[in-house]
Amino acid sequence: MTEKLDGAKIKLTLAYDGSDFHGWQVQKGGDITVQSTLQEAIFKVCGKNLPVTGCSRTDAGVHANEFVCHTDMINIPCEKLPIALNTHLPRSVAVKSAQMVPFDFHARYSCIGKEYIYKILNSKIRDPFLCGRVMQYPRPIDVDALCAIAPAFCGKKDFCAFMAQGSKIVDTVRTVKYCEIFREGDMVTLRIAADGFLYNMVRIIAGTFILAAEKGFSAGDIKDIIASHERCRAGATAPACGLYLNKVFY
């Protein structure tokens, strides 16, 4: 049974390590997802089956430093809700904040943009504290050269070359607001924000940066790949474990 109180919703901001989950979205097979896990915790806290609606689907193994969802009013003060829910959540998920929002707020449809980061550990030797949380890449990456191609991804463009094949989306135009890549020690981080992303778009862009590092692509090469509209010209889909939903804009 779903309780609906007119006038307000609760916006929950989460963080989660996606390693243990089959993504965000409830699965028919009953696989453990973040959504199903959160709904169970809400039931334990307020005794009601309240569905939660997420800002996006994330794939299995993808992490979130910030993920927003909404649900109907819960009869518990917002300031107490994070700790109440966290008590019933596994340690791989945390509700970071809860906030009352107007009833017309929708985690997915009110969202005007998202920022993802993709983490590449550029080292031959793995880091025991980062396994499952980065893509490891052993060969040298010239990040200065990649900085020069990053702006080529920015702007309003048709990104169909950077969409998983088989995706049924028709409108493949998205506006990338910023795209940057930087190094801190062995960690190379790609940060990209857009009004929306196609399926696997960030992972394919990350794979294209890896390809660019290997082939020595110029900004012109990236523009050519975008203009080609051909998936096969972009890089491989980088592993899910390096991807983090980092910010959600409303």
Add this chain to the structure above:
Amino acid sequence: MTEKLDGAKIKLTLAYDGSDFHGWQVQKGGDITVQSTLQEAIFKVCGKNLPVTGCSRTDAGVHANEFVCHTDMINIPCEKLPIALNTHLPRSVAVKSAQMVPFDFHARYSCIGKEYIYKILNSKIRDPFLCGRVMQYPRPIDVDALCAIAPAFCGKKDFCAFMAQGSKIVDTVRTVKYCEIFREGDMVTLRIAADGFLYNMVRIIAGTFILAAEKGFSAGDIKDIIASHERCRAGATAPACGLYLNKVFY
């Protein structure tokens, strides 16, 4: 069978997430330890049972950013050894480097000091990426006040008030080279180096910093606790999961 080639040993530098291990040292009950895991990997790589000797024991759940051990010569070039061993190690352990050292090198007895860090997540809300890797402490910590007491731990002193009860060590004098505490966002880190540490010494010192934050201790209070030689006057033993062996000095 142990192979011994005169003239050289191999010094291995590891990092490991201690969550999955019953500490470093091989256990009689056959619990999984870092040492047993590494010895199995060495056997798989070179086909010989070569014992490894660690720079110290670490307790169950304690981590290492840098842990040094030695073993006898292995018939594989040092530069290839880390990747060869890592192939056979679980992802919670990594051999970061291997180096040929003179035969009189001993991971434990040649060590002239160690640096530990203790990580305290000062937040009411847990971090899914840091669970099992920090102590979480929800109440505010005035790190500036703690900075003022940190120097009271420095110098050559009898630290028996900071040793686990039941320990059989007789000489409880140690020289703390530096002791500092600092904040980066929600993370409060204690960093301490000494010529050696008593059993649980860093965890008890960390617990004493927590107690100092709660009670408002001065540097004089810390000096009194040290001078009292009474374990009961120091703080509780902070959890293993916040502790990292960080550097080993030779």
